[in-house]
Amino acid sequence: MNFSIEEIRNKLSEKGLKVTPQRLAILDAIYRSGDHPTAENIIEYIRHRNPNIAAGTVYKVLETLIENKLVKKVYTDKDVMRYDGILENHHHLYCTDSDIIKDYIDEELDDLLRDYFKNHKIKGFNINEVVVQLKGSFDKP
Amino acid sequence: MNFSIEEIRNKLSEKGLKVTPQRLAILDAIYRSGDHPTAENIIEYIRHRNPNIAAGTVYKVLETLIENKLVKKVYTDKDVMRYDGILENHHHLYCTDSDIIKDYIDEELDDLLRDYFKNHKIKGFNINEVVVQLKGSFDKP
């Protein structure tokens, strides 16, 4: 997932958000990160080019991006938040041996689940989104 | 889910854990809670009968219970941890309007997913557990 700075700029202004160097840098960092970065990962990554960014700013920007649906939080069982720049429906592989969380995109699975829940309504609950967490381990190298 | 104190006592000693009033009370609180309690919920519940329990103790006991697979952490996008006493494979309904997380047990879905992933191996990843997060909203009363 690699967007040019120009594309990122457009994403921000489409949402009516002011385009600032901090927001560009944070979105860029999330997009470039193969994994699902924590706030700390993002801060560290950005500081190489932008040493003066404040941690508070990063959290505020992330909140703004989430509110504007440019970024999602990833559900984990750890106590630090992780962020994800992929917006289309996708799933996650959680490695129980490490802290790696990989994206898993599988449209066939999405179709299967859509069909399944079309025929198996849950009484009193309206489904918006179905996310599968696959927990296991990556092969050792 | 209602276990007698005697059953809870057995669960602990089967794992080689010392049976203490605190551990009994905490497991009992989790089992009795219909929802998925936070540490704070548990502390509050227990204090009615056991006013002297320390917060630190509750966290330590929870960690021990998780290590011994008597309790699970629930993945959320919030910054407080929640705990779950159901051990068999099950899924969760996340309400986007409230903080309610309900259990969703569906063996037919489990079978469907088991078949699906039997035929769709993920290269380099060994699946141990498949958990579905259903995000949406409960009907208003």
Place this chain on the structure above:
DNA sequence: GTGGTTGCAAACCCTTTGCACGGCA
């Protein structure tokens, strides 16, 4: 008896907040 548990309080760390300054539109 004795090693694992608990209570307590302080430390920790991630995250949030308040406010004055700064910079995008």
Place this chain on the structure above:
DNA sequence: TGCCGTGCAAAGGGTTTGCAACCAC
């Protein structure tokens, strides 16, 4: 220019830790 966004530092709150006292086995 006006107002949103940022930097800074302090506060906040859930969780962890260290250690002495305790108690289940």
